[in-house]
Amino acid sequence: xxxxxxxxxxxxxxxxxxxxxxxxxxxxxxxxxxxxxxxxxxxxxxxxxxxxxxxxxxxxxxxxxxxxxxxxxxxxxxxxxxxxxxxxxxxxxxxxxxxxxxxxxxxxxxxxxxxxxxxxxxxxxxxxxxxxxxxxxxxxxxxxxxxxxxxxxxxxxxxxxxxxxxxxxxxxxxxxxxxxxxxxxxxxxxxxxxxxxxxxxxxxxxxxxxxxxxxxxxxxxxxxxxxxxxxxxxxxxxxxxxxxxxxxxxxxxxxxxxxxxxxxxxxxxxxxxxxxxxxxxxxxxxxxxxxxxxxxxxxxxxxxxxxxxxxxxxxxxx
Amino acid sequence: xxxxxxxxxxxxxxxxxxxxxxxxxxxxxxxxxxxxxxxxxxxxxxxxxxxxxxxxxxxxxxxxxxxxxxxxxxxxxxxxxxxxxxxxxxxxxxxxxxxxxxxxxxxxxxxxxxxxxxxxxxxxxxxxxxxxxxxxxxxxxxxxxxxxxxxxxxxxxxxxxxxxxxxxxxxxxxxxxxxxxxxxxxxxxxxxxxxxxxxxxxxxxxxxxxxxxxxxxxxxxxxxxxxxxxxxxxxxxxxxxxxxxxxxxxxxxxxxxxxxxxxxxxxxxxxxxxxxxxxxxxxxxxxxxxxxxxxxxxxxxxxxxxxxxxxxxxxxxx
Numbered sequence: 001x002x003x004x005x006x007x008x009x010x011x012x013x014x015x016x017x018x019x020x021x022x023x024x025x026x027x028x029x030x031x032x033x034x035x036x037x038x039x040x041x042x043x044x045x046x047x048x049x050x051x052x053x054x055x056x057x058x059x060x061x062x063x064x065x066x067x068x069x070x071x072x073x074x075x076x077x078x079x080x081x082x083x084x085x086x087x088x089x090x091x092x093x094x095x096x097x098x099x100x101x102x103x104x105x106x107x108x109x110x111x112x113x114x115x116x117x118x119x120x121x122x123x124x125x126x127x128x129x130x131x132x133x134x135x136x137x138x139x140x141x142x143x144x145x146x147x148x149x150x151x152x153x154x155x156x157x158x159x160x161x162x163x164x165x166x167x168x169x170x171x172x173x174x175x176x177x178x179x180x181x182x183x184x185x186x187x188x189x190x191x192x193x194x195x196x197x198x199x200x201x202x203x204x205x206x207x208x209x210x211x212x213x214x215x216x217x218x219x220x221x222x223x224x225x226x227x228x229x230x231x232x233x234x235x236x237x238x239x240x241x242x243x244x245x246x247x248x249x250x251x252x253x254x255x256x257x258x259x260x261x262x263x264x265x266x267x268x269x270x271x272x273x274x275x276x277x278x279x280x281x282x283x284x285x286x287x288x289x290x291x292x293x294x295x296x297x298x299x300x301x302x303x304x305x306x307x308x309x310x311x312x313x314x315x316x317x318x
Numbered sequence: 319x320x321x322x323x324x325x326x327x328x329x330x331x332x333x334x335x336x337x338x339x340x341x342x343x344x345x346x347x348x349x350x351x352x353x354x355x356x357x358x359x360x361x362x363x364x365x366x367x368x369x370x371x372x373x374x375x376x377x378x379x380x381x382x383x384x385x386x387x388x389x390x391x392x393x394x395x396x397x398x399x400x401x402x403x404x405x406x407x408x409x410x411x412x413x414x415x416x417x418x419x420x421x422x423x424x425x426x427x428x429x430x431x432x433x434x435x436x437x438x439x440x441x442x443x444x445x446x447x448x449x450x451x452x453x454x455x456x457x458x459x460x461x462x463x464x465x466x467x468x469x470x471x472x473x474x475x476x477x478x479x480x481x482x483x484x485x486x487x488x489x490x491x492x493x494x495x496x497x498x499x500x501x502x503x504x505x506x507x508x509x510x511x512x513x514x515x516x517x518x519x520x521x522x523x524x525x526x527x528x529x530x531x532x533x534x535x536x537x538x539x540x541x542x543x544x545x546x547x548x549x550x551x552x553x554x555x556x557x558x559x560x561x562x563x564x565x566x567x568x569x570x571x572x573x574x575x576x577x578x579x580x581x582x583x584x585x586x587x588x589x590x591x592x593x594x595x596x597x598x599x600x601x602x603x604x605x606x607x608x609x610x611x612x613x614x615x616x617x618x619x620x621x622x623x624x625x626x627x628x629x630x631x632x633x634x635x636x
Contacts, residue, residue, distance in 0.1 A: 272590040
């Protein structure tokens with residue numbers, strides 16, 4: 001019985017094992033993913049993003065509990081800032097949501113922002129794919145969000161929830177402006193803090209100024225106190241409401257097509273680079289090239305052309 | 319006279335034009351960069367990173383003024399969070415450091431975190447290369463920092479300065495842990511705020527706990543109030559002190575080699591993907607593949623293998 005077969009039967013240990021194999025870049029993992037692919041596309045994927053300190057982890061914890069109460073299996077992919085030296089995730093599964101640790105209906109996975117060969121968005125979609133195949137009905141992707149990486153990750157989600165918090169300083173206005181456009185639902189968390197109402201009002205005003213298309217989804221600003229669980233049930237309802245809109249409005253078709261293409265491109269990018277690396281390793285050419293570049297005998301642009309012309313003989317044709 | 323020649327003569331308009339050409343992905347821009355490459359490697363590159371709201375822009379503005387007072391030409395590369403819809407930078411050069419706008423010794427460039435074909439770190443190093451060739455003696459790269467992208471950008475810098483601020487909330491501990499390892503100098507900005515001394519003490523304690531290698535650089539925690547200019551001169555001294563250490567300790571050799579290799583790999587990654595895109599465009603294969611994947615007739619992993627085997631005929635060899 002393959003790992004993929006076991007995942008499809010709902011075997012959590014097999015899923016965890018497969019995710020490790022993916023992380024380690026084992027070729028066999030790709031074969032397992034190929035087997036899983038036709039069985040995916042059933043989960044409702046929710047993206048949670050916002051600046052550090054907004055209380056996203058606590059909110060995700062509460063949402064997980066809320067979906068569990070409604071009988072749904074929940075997968076969580078938490079993107080943690082990485083230590084660039086140790087390579088591991090800082091927060092880690094370890095300290096995340098201990099209260100769900102005995103619940104077979106919850107699967108939590110932390111991803112470190114390490115980059116390397118596979119980009120973070122690539123890893124995220126692979127992990128989400130495994131969770132989907134495992135039978136998780138809700139998949140929550142949590143990310144600290146301002147960069148392009150985060151925007152790419154959020155594109156994996158059917159519904160994106162942007163979490164803000166009162167009084168995070170001057171740059172926040174700028175972040176808001178960027179993030180307004182990716183949010184389907186906005187949350188002002190820590191709503192008991194000073195300035196919560198103002199932050200919510202400002203957000204609403206900014207959202208109202210956007211050009212609304214007739215019949216399109218109009219994002220609401222919700223208030224929560226994740227620590228106490230206040231506003232969580234309402235947020236869960238709103239998430240499901242957005243899902244219904246998404247499914248009924250036909251928006252989902254273009255979304256799925258775009259996502260497939262992005263997923264394909266990410267795999268293509270990785271595979272190309274991997275091929276080039278093996279090519280250079282086989283020819284022992286990387287070290288020599290780096291030395292030549294360092295001594296300014298060749299510039300990196302020309303060096304790339306050299307490698308490409310050797311690796312893809314008729315490259316000039318396209 | 320080529321654009322590259324003009325840049326080497328210190329022509330600021332030519333440099334701006336070349337940077338736009340790079341952004342637009344014009345093939346000619348690569349030729350110009352090739353010409354510039356042998357004339358670079360002279361600038362002192364400083365990375366400034368830290369969470370949103372830490373006052374990095376103001377600090378960079380003050381550092382620019384401080385280096386100008388010392389007679390140095392200063393280039394600034396500001397990485398701004400992007401609006402994923404409009405594609406433009408949010409803060410923009412427009413509102414950045416107006417007071418330097420008439421100073422020919424200051425060159426400011428904002429980069430949007432848009433990703434696209436060229437990664438952000440690729441664009442950053444290209445822009446830094448042009449500034450270096452233009453004769454900028456100090457290049458400051460400013461980035462909102464927690465993700466892998468930011469870490470990669472910071473690797474471009476000889477000296478990395480991490481800016482913290484008192485009271486940014488719970489997740490900050492986690493960010494600190496990741497960021498401790500990339501900082502050569504730490505700054506607690508907004509040092510007039512409550513908790514500044516505590517933040518500085520905590521940072522110092524955490525830095526002390528790191529295993530210090532004999533004779534290696536030991537990062538200091540400095541306090542600034544960028545708004546008023548307090549502590550800026552001391553920070554400038556410390557930045558230059560780190561530079562001296564860097565040059566005299568021999569650390570720079572391994573650094574340059576790594577940077578060259580990283581730069582090369584980034585260009586290689588872009589070029590490979592560009593080739594693959596033209597290949598698929600020529601064969602009209604992308605749309606068909608996406609449809610097939612969407613209908614689950616083929617999985618994306620197998621689809622990538624199809625393209626690779628067509629594009630690189632003897633790919634199986636390596």
